[in-house]
Amino acid sequence: MSLQELMRQRQEKLARWRALGVEPYAYRYEPTHHAADILAWGDQVTAEPGRRVRLAGRIVALRGHGKAGFAHLLDGSGKVQLYFRADRLAAQFERYELLDVGDWIGVEGPVFRTRTGEITVRVEDLELLARSLRPLPEKWHGLRDPETRFRQRYVDLFMNLGVRETFRRRARLVTGLRRFLDERGYLEVETPVLQPLYGGAFARPFVTRHNALDTDLYLRISNELYLKRLIVGGLERVYEFSRDFRNEGMDRSHNPEFTLLEYYQAFADVHDMMALTEGLVASAVEAAAGVRALDYQGQRLDFAPPWARISMLDAVGAAVGEDVSDLDAAKLARLARSRGIETRPGTGAGGLLDALFGELVQPGLVKPTFVVDHPAETSPLARASRDRPDVVERFELFAAGMELANAFSEQNDPEAQRRAFEQQMARRAGGDEEAQMMDHDYVRALEYGMPPTGGVGIGVDRLAMLVTDSRSIREVILFPQLRPEEGIAEPEDEAEREAGAPAPGGAEPGTSSA
């Protein structure tokens, strides 16, 4: 049956509800319980009708039985069976007969156990809370098509209940991260999303326009430089869950907008931040999943500290069978070429080492592993190592082959920072679109003096993938980015558009709201 026909039938039933004197879209209902509360009563529930309850939810299954019938009601906690009988509902039995799968209802009645043992509510009062005009996906296979699942996440959330658990876990993860930092004297702050200069990471930005200021602004690719300004101001421990935007490709581990937790601590160095991060992530993973050792896509990831630590120089050296600790650009270029690794012309020793690392080492980093000894060239915001000047005090955390975190002993020498920015500007002039921009105000802040500071950024979406055993980042973002859907407009909208009415989104900003 065509969609139009199915929807027309449901519209007709809507009129029949009104003919019964029932407003099909109610204003409120006051449930006393959730489905899970009742199921938890267990053995206290017998075949004898007992305690009365009021429940509200969506009908997800109907099994008619003549002058009786069963349904399953889905609420925020789960599903419970309902039993309708003509002799109990009396005049309201007509309401039961008008129900469709998908309708929102409120019910009241005693709880009992059926002959087959299922805890069930015998409905004695039935209120319609909202009609459903669209047919639901099939009860057995449900909704599988990934495109529909992501575009119509509202359907995904009631058809695939595991999706609810995924986002509850994500929320527990975020709560766990926040609680850990709050308990250690960290202050949660909010910094600009719209920035006149973008910085703090290597990435291409989204550009937008402020009309009143008549200027271009960038959606932030990072909040790093703002948080460190706060450290200059004397807020010794700050963090932000930062929605960042990077104008790059999309794949299983990249969405154009994503969430980075960044936290900065005065008087700390990268070693302090390593220890802090072990505790932070281990406790948040446990808050989300209940355990510290995760099974991710068939791999065991144990986040109980301490985690493995490897040197980037040593790891690449071991992978190529040659010592690369001298950071000899010619040697690294030869090694990259001999393994078919392409790099842009002009890539320095640091970039070459990074390319070799990404190709040869990173995919094998399954268990949580800190990588240290990054070349200075690829880390313009980090301090040089106390041991050697061409390496920086930095760590990256990898697990399941993905980068999860990145941290430095933050550069707080304004002259060194200015020189690093100047080198970035030179690369920019050479055509590197991702090189960072000079931020004079940030250097000015450092000139007032920034205490020694450790800073970390953690990819919250990727961590959420691990704790929910999700293969794709789209599974842990409620509305992942997709190309705009076409052909969804109703015929009436099309007619309006042709008659000259402004198309949605086509109006001048500011003209539609007073």
Place this chain on the structure above:
RNA sequence: GACCCGUUAGCUCAGUCGGUAGAGCACCUGCCUUUUAAGCAGGGUGUCGCUGGUUCGAUUCCAGCACGGGUCACCA
């Protein structure tokens, strides 16, 4: 951005070596007062993603396009 795969009923999927198409569920009608993928009897499903080409004839073959998935590139 490149390559591969996919797009058929509301949903999940089959199928047509080129002759305008099927199943299950859902839906409609009847029966059925403890069922649960309820059951029994009967009923109708559709721009076969879009636009062209080849052909007497295209859902099927070819090309382009759109959207999705995957791999790669990009992304420290």
